[in-house]
Amino acid sequence: MTRRKRSYRSLASLQRDNAVCxxxxxxxxxxxxxxVFEGHAGQTAWILGQAPGIVEGExxxxxxxxxxxxxxxxxxxxxxxxYATFYCSSVTRCYPxxxxxxxxxxxxxxxxLELCRFWLEWELRLLRPRLIVPVGGLAIKxxxxxxxxxxxxxSKLELGDAVAVPLPxxxxxxxxxxxxxxxxxxxxxxxxxxxxx
Numbered sequence: 001m002t003r004r005k006r007s008y009r010s011l012a013s014l015q016r017d018n019a020v021c022x023x024x025x026x027x028x029x030x031x032x033x034x035x036v037f038e039g040h041a042g043q044t045a046w047i048l049g050q051a052p053g054i055v056e057g058e059x060x061x062x063x064x065x066x067x068x069x070x071x072x073x074x075x076x077x078x079x080x081x082x083y084a085t086f087y088c089s090s091v092t093r094c095y096p097x098x099x100x101x102x103x104x105x106x107x108x109x110x111x112x113l114e115l116c117r118f119w120l121e122w123e124l125r126l127l128r129p130r131l132i133v134p135v136g137g138l139a140i141k142x143x144x145x146x147x148x149x150x151x152x153x154x155s156k157l158e159l160g161d162a163v164a165v166p167l168p169x170x171x172x173x174x175x176x177x178x179x180x181x182x183x184x185x186x187x188x189x190x191x192x193x194x195x196x197x
Contacts (some may be wrong), residue, residue: 002026011041011126022106023101023115024094030043033057033095035119039087039127045197046129047071048120049090050138050169051108057095064087067119070170074190085197087127091142092116104173113142131196132162147174153190156196165193 002023008014018035025031036052047063055065063071063082072082078147092108093116099106108116120142134140144159146152149168157164167189168176173175176182 008122008126011123014122014126015147018093018119019024019036020094021119024092024112027111027115029034029109029112029176031094032097035093036060036061036062036095037089038062038083039089039095041127043085043127044130045085045086045133046124046127046131047088047133048137048139048143049088050136051090051092051105052095053105053171054095054098064089067169068127069086070172074167074170074186075193086133087129089123091120091139093119104171107138107162129162131193132159132164133167133193134164135167136171137174140166150182153182154185154194161194165189165196167193 002021003017005017005021015037021035027036033052033056036056049062052062053065053067055060062068072079075082077085092112096106096108096112132143134143138154140146144152144164144166146166152166154166155166157166160173168174168182168186177186
């Protein structure tokens with residue numbers, strides 16, 4: 001049964017409750033994992049994805065699949081440094097399952113986004129990161145309110161007391177990086193990100 005307190009004083013307490021959240025399952029969604037996130041209090045960089053993939057759902061650790069390998073290659077980080085640097089979570093916390101078409105993963109519904117919003121807001125409040133890296137269109141839109149990747153990739157934005165450096169999703173499912181101009185935007189974003197780290 002899902003447990004949510006009115007308020008949280010520690011990230012560890014929030015994580016304990018988030019780890020057993022079944023709000024979306026209780027609402028009738030066919031999720032295929034428990035919540036996936038990783039990190040600890042004191043981390044000043046937060047990377048936020050869309051939702052865990054199948055590998056992440058099976059292993060219970062974010063950014064473990066092919067997209068995570070690509071992301072770490074972009075950042076020139078091995079796994080140990082990546083997880084030591086970034087608090088990792090996503091807009092929705094559980095692997096949503098395959099897309100009905102069989103191509104890719106099922107995108108979270110607006111209701112699922114709302115059900116997970118509680119965890120996202122409390123995480124941001126308790127973590128108080130200095131650097132936020134929203135990865136992919138859904139995370140960028142949810143966190144920054146920006147709908148088009150072209151308008152923000154390669155930019156450094158303010159979000160409260162934090163700096164946000166958005167990145168495109170590294171999954172390869174999108175054709176956004178097929179454009180030379182967009183690959184240049186990615187290079188600019190990665191340079192900004194390295195400078196912030």
